[in-house]
Amino acid sequence: MTTPFFTRCRQHEIDPQALFRFSVLGPLISRRRLPRGELQKSLRELAAREYVIPGTDRRLLGEKTIEGWYYRYRARGLDGLIPKVRADRGQSKLSAAIQTAILAAKREPPPFDPPDPAPA
Numbered sequence: 001m002t003t004p005f006f007t008r009c010r011q012h013e014i015d016p017q018a019l020f021r022f023s024v025l026g027p028l029i030s031r032r033r034l035p036r037g038e039l040q041k042s043l044r045e046l047a048a049r050e051y052v053i054p055g056t057d058r059r060l061l062g063e064k065t066i067e068g069w070y071y072r073y074r075a076r077g078l079d080g081l082i083p084k085v086r087a088d089r090g091q092s093k094l095s096a097a098i099q100t101a102i103l104a105a106k107r108e109p110p111p112f113d114p115p116d117p118a119p120a
Contacts, residue, residue: 018081
């Protein structure tokens with residue numbers, strides 16, 4: 001059995017991004033059932049609004065982003081809204097040989113290119 005939301009609130013601090021996402025989803029999750037077509041209409045309306053998004057200067061959210069949050073909330077509750085840490089965080093997609101070549105090229109002084117002669 002999962003721990004009730006309000007009990008967890010007292011025990012732990014809520015992730016600010018999860019709380020923001022929850023606030024965006026408020027109009028959707030406050031209803032038990034959505035009539036046919038209402039979800040897409042609501043997603044369009046929510047995506048048309050401007051938000052103060054924690055940790056970024058962006059102001060707009062995409063419909064697909066909000067829809068993903070909605071389904072993750074339905075599946076896992078508030079825990080589904082906590083951002084995941086990327087599995088590849090801190091890892092380069094470039095091979096070690098390519099990284100070494102880039103660093104070597106960066107250390108080399110740029111080639112001297114003599115200026116064009118002045119027109120007579």
